[in-house]
Amino acid sequence: MAKEIQTIGVLTSGGDAPGMNAALRAVVRAGLHYGKKMIGIYNGYKGLLEKDMKELTYRDVSGIINRGGTVLKTARCKEFLTSEGIQKAAENAKEAGIDALVVLGGDGSFRGALALSQYGFPVIGIPCTIDNDISCSDYTIGYDTALNTACDAIDKIRDSCSSHDRCSVVEVMGRNAGYLAINVAVAAGAEVCLIPEKKFDLSDIMDKIKETTAKGKTHFIVVVAEGVGGVDFIAKNVEKQTGIEARPSTLGYIQRGGCPTVKDRVVASKMGLKAIDLLLEGVANRVVVYKDTKIVDFDITEALSMKKDFDNNLVELAEILTY
Numbered sequence: 001m002a003k004e005i006q007t008i009g010v011l012t013s014g015g016d017a018p019g020m021n022a023a024l025r026a027v028v029r030a031g032l033h034y035g036k037k038m039i040g041i042y043n044g045y046k047g048l049l050e051k052d053m054k055e056l057t058y059r060d061v062s063g064i065i066n067r068g069g070t071v072l073k074t075a076r077c078k079e080f081l082t083s084e085g086i087q088k089a090a091e092n093a094k095e096a097g098i099d100a101l102v103v104l105g106g107d108g109s110f111r112g113a114l115a116l117s118q119y120g121f122p123v124i125g126i127p128c129t130i131d132n133d134i135s136c137s138d139y140t141i142g143y144d145t146a147l148n149t150a151c152d153a154i155d156k157i158r159d160s161c162s163s164h165d166r167c168s169v170v171e172v173m174g175r176n177a178g179y180l181a182i183n184v185a186v187a188a189g190a191e192v193c194l195i196p197e198k199k200f201d202l203s204d205i206m207d208k209i210k211e212t213t214a215k216g217k218t219h220f221i222v223v224v225a226e227g228v229g230g231v232d233f234i235a236k237n238v239e240k241q242t243g244i245e246a247r248p249s250t251l252g253y254i255q256r257g258g259c260p261t262v263k264d265r266v267v268a269s270k271m272g273l274k275a276i277d278l279l280l281e282g283v284a285n286r287v288v289v290y291k292d293t294k295i296v297d298f299d300i301t302e303a304l305s306m307k308k309d310f311d312n313n314l315v316e317l318a319e320i321l322t323y
């Protein structure tokens with residue numbers, strides 16, 4: 001029979017995302033509610049290797065639901081990726097009395113959790129990333145806040161670009177995925193959106209700008225996903241080929257910060273409770289996911305091998321609405 005879980009470790013790993021603190025709060029308070037000892041591990045898996053951990057109380061997670069970033073700090077830890085690193089992390093977790101682990105992060109963080117599970121730790125992953133690129137889940141904590149931050153930034157850029165009759169070429173984060181970029185483009189009414197999921201020809205974009213200029217358009221927003229890149233090059237080409245003054249902007253890390261939206265806080269709270277419920281029901285090695293508006297869970301290995309659909313209708317919608 002599996003050992004009864006008394007002590008649960010929790011860590012945040014990979015890129016920070018707004019709502020991670022709300023998820024941490026929910027994990028800790030749900031665990032305490034069921035009488036469990038909760039241990040916070042600092043700096044992701046690095047904290048397990050360096051024994052940087054602390055018992056967490058209700059008060060340690062108070063006043064954080066509204067804060068961006070992660071109070072546990074985060075890191076991408078190369079040493080943990082080696083078999084020696086994983087073994088050392090498992091030994092340190094055992095020494096700290098940890099019986100099970102909740103990992104807040106992305107696919108890379110879940111792979112780490114899976115590796116640790118091989119040393120007998122039940123693990124649960126909670127998807128947190130502004131990129132929304134975790135295949136098994138329709139939604140990831142941090143995505144809604146990042147969408148709103150990026151949209152707000154582009155609205156502001158448009159104020160300036162419309163005043164000067166310019167074209168602003170704006171890079172939006174997302175690593176190799178275009179979910180953030182295409183949704184922001186639709187929401188901000190961008191005239192063009194370039195994403196890794198859809199092939200494009202720069203000459204078609206120049207033609208669209210020239211054609212719509214002839215119809216009276218005076219300024220343009222071109223959203224470029226990070227996975228496409230090249231905002232300087234694209235801006236220079238717009239200027240050269242259309243005669244419209246163009247400026248590149250990279251939104252960068254402002255998209256990762258800020259006060260989480262209501263959606264991120266509520267989803268994070270539900271997922272945190274679900275993670276603890278699963279562990280205490282004896283269900284191990286799962287990822288908590290948001291599927292068809294419900295909070296459910298998948299086996300980690302299965303979750304890591306899934307493919308995510310891309311909403312091509314959104315690409316079409318963006319094109320139809322911006323002539």
Ligand code: F6P
Pocket residue numbers: 015129130131173174175176226256
């Ligand atoms: O995964 C979140 C993200 O912000 C991506 O959009 C971006 O590609 C990456 O992290 C940047 O990572 P780092 O924090 O290592 O610069």
